[in-house]
Amino acid sequence: MTSTERETATEMRPTRQRTAVARALDSFTDFRSAQEIHALLGQRGEKVGLATVYRTLQRMAESGDVDALRTEDGEALWRRCSATHHHHLVCRSCGAAVEVEGPAVERWTRTIAEEHGFAEVSHTLEIFGSCRDCTSASAAGS
Amino acid sequence: MTSTERETATEMRPTRQRTAVARALDSFTDFRSAQEIHALLGQRGEKVGLATVYRTLQRMAESGDVDALRTEDGEALWRRCSATHHHHLVCRSCGAAVEVEGPAVERWTRTIAEEHGFAEVSHTLEIFGSCRDCTSASAAGS
C-alpha cells in the first residue's frame, strides 16, 4: 500500500494503446471479438499487443464503458454501449446489435430471486436472431 | 440413405456409455461442467471417455433432454431439465438451480424482435445469485 493510501479508485492512465482501443470501439456498432478488434487496430497501423487489447476491454467492461456478451459457443464479444443497464438484440450472423430495455423484466428477475432467497443477484438476457439484412441476403441465396 | 428411407430421425443407440451419462445426470440437480460429470462417472467406476461425455451431452441438449448454460467466463454447464421452455435461477458458487418461467418475458422478447425485423429469434436469460445456503455460509466466514 502506498503511504498516501487515498482512494486509489481506478487510476487508469491514458496511454496510446488505450486510446487506440477506445477509438477502435467508437468506429463500429456491432459486437466484435477481442481478436477482431486487435486485427482492426493492426490494419490501421496502430500497433497494440493482443494481451493489451484483452486487458483494456476488461477494464472498460468493469467501468461500464463497453458491454460484453458470449456467443452460444462461448466466445466473448465486445461493443461500446450506453452506460445505463440494458440488453441486446443481436444478429447471429453479422453481429449487428440493438440496445433494448425492459423495466418489467428487471422487476421480474428481482422478484423471482427474492422469492427464492437468492442474494447478490445479476442476470444476463440477450435476444439472438437474424437481422433484416442478413435474412434477405440468405433468402436471395436459395 | 437406407432402402427403407423411413424417419431416420435421431437413431441414437442406447449404449452403456450413454445410459451411464443419463444416470449420472439424474443423480444431481445443480448445473455441472462436462468435466465434473466425467469425474463423477469415474468415481462410480463407470469408464466413459471424456469426448463421449461431451458428445452425449450435446446430443441430449439438442433433443431437449438437458439444458446447457454458460458461466460468465464461458464454461458450459449442464443439467437434466424439464422439456418445456424455461430459464434458471442459478447459484454462482454451488450451482444450485431453480427452473423459472416468465410468459411475459417470452412475449416481450418476441415483440421486440419483431419490431426490429429480426427473424429466427431465440434468447438466453439466466439469473445468477448466491443461494440461501451459500449466502449464510459466507456470512459465517466473516
Place this chain on the structure above:
DNA sequence: ACCCGCAGTGAGAACGATTGTCAAAACTCC
C-alpha cells in the same frame, strides 16, 4: 450363430480463446 456395415468409442493430439510471465518501456510526480 455368422457377417457386414456403420454408429459409437476413447486416447491423445490439436485447437483456439484467453490468461500469465516478466523484462523492457512509459508515466507521474517530485
Place this chain on the structure above:
DNA sequence: GGAGTTTTGACAATCGTTCTCACTGCGGGT
C-alpha cells in the same frame, strides 16, 4: 533528471472443447 509505479508486448502456458482415427460392438439380414 530520477525514483517508483504502471503498462506493455512477445511468447509461453492454460484450459475447455473438438478432432482424429483405429478399434469396438450393436443390429439386422441370412
